[in-house]
Amino acid sequence: MKIEMKNIYKSFGATEAVKDVSFSVAGGEVCALIGENGAGKSTLMNILGGVLPADKGKILVDGQQVDFNRPADSLSAGIAFIHQELNLINDLPIYENMFLGRELKKKGGILDLEKMVEKTQNVFDAMEIKLDPKTMVRDLDTSYKQIVEISRAIMMDASIIIMDEPTSSLTDQEIERVFEMMGTLKRQNVGIVFISHKLNEVIEFCDRYSVLRNGELVAEGLVKDVDVDQLAKSMVGHELRTISLQIKKEKGAEVLRVEDLSYNNDFKNISFSVHKGEILGVTGLLGDGRRELFQAIFGSGQIESGSLYLNNQKVQIKNTADALQRGIGYLPRNRKENGIIKDLNVFENASIVTWPLFDHLGVIDQEKQERKFEEQVKKLRIKMRKRSDPINSLSGGNQQKIVLAKWLSANPEIFILDNPTQGVDVGAKEDIYDIILELAEEDIAVVILSSEAKEIVRICDRALVMYHGVIQGEVKDKTMNEHEIMRLATGAGMNSVQEGA
Ligand SMILES: Nc1ncnc2c1ncn2[C@@H]1O[C@H](COP(=O)(O)OP(=O)(O)OP(=O)(O)O)[C@@H](O)[C@H]1O
Ligand SMILES: [Mg+2]
Known part of the structure; x- marks a missing residue:
């Protein structure tokens, strides 16, 4: 199947989101659609997905002009859309979400639960996903919700799948799994539109690319002819810096100290401290416990034993308002779920x-x-x-x-940021790094939770690597590299210096 979008225009009031853009994708190829935040990527795909009407332009499926007035029109033409914002119902189990609107029924109209569970299990098995189809979506981590969404699109037997930033909330391991799934789809002659801000993913996995800037198509071509820097440059319209951003300076007084903090199996015997003006990274793979740990410190999670000190005073943080009053800020991960009130x-x-x-x-x-x-x-x-x-x-x-x-x-004194650059473009990422550095210069203690080793190496002074709820090691100076981080994150023994708290 081949889809062509020709000379598409779309405005929202005075905002011209898409201007005269042509784009195509055919079965068996992966086309990257890239561009800065607000460049018009989701808008263009919303038009293809029948979510938004175009102001002008046409869509052809195998050479025939079509009208997609509703998402159902696009879907029945064989186009599945995995949206940037998650689209699952929390109060239903996975298998029902997999069949939303297309529920399987037995004779007499009763829902065929066994069949739905079985089919879901088949898809999971084929993709080596260890999830019980009967789990309630509410109980899933966001990354698993994303995996359920992708599985759902796969189950629809679509000819074309649009993936709007499918990997932005996933860890490296999970991303690998998504790529494997995409490889299988490609071999089955499915066409994929892949939107991502992670340009190395584009280079690794896509065949063609199209770059949007301010609603216009500014570059397109074969991925084999370009590298990450060239793509980044055409996205932002100028060169980007690539230098390390660590600033060497004396660290200030201790602001936060944690001693022997434990809760269930989430995190165990955690001790560390953060100083004024320091940027401390905390990283690990899925299930490392870093989020639970810092939510507990911020007063939104639980602590079983251990102590917390702020400016050398032992404290008990009752709730998040209390944390905020005491000068702790927390940028939650997953804007999709926690950051925004719609x-x-x-x-x-x-x-x-x-x-x-x-x-x-x-x-x-x-x-x-x-x-x-x-x-x-x-x-x-x-x-x-x-x-x-x-x-x-x-x-x-x-x-x-x-x-x-x-x-x-x-104006926090300690600022905990969980995945601060998730879903932001390469240019905006640099802006955010600059802000983080400025915060450190202003003597704020910054803690960055990130699953991107590259990011940790680039901006943190030192980092704790967690594995299944324990601090597996600390990296800094010579040991501060992606290789050492991966080694610790996968549970390898600790040979780096432990911090004297
Ligand atoms: N429903 C809407 N109403 C008004 N303006 C909109 C609407 N949807 C998008 N826009 C505007 O259209 C422009 C393009 O937005 P779009 O969501 O397509 O960007 P994007 O390339 O997907 O960016 P990102 O990488 O941040 O997801 C932006 O300026 C945005 O503010
Ligand atoms: Mg978007």
């Missing part, structure tokens, strides 16, 4: 956590809060129109920046 507008989303701080005798200083917001919009180069616009009108990466803005305006 019913609030851009400004409200950016300000919500700081309400307690701008609250003076029960009255919120609106003006001060707005000033702060404008500052952040400039600093983070957030692409948006009006403060009062719905948050969904921002592109995915710009939503992520809004989430960052809201935590920055809380």
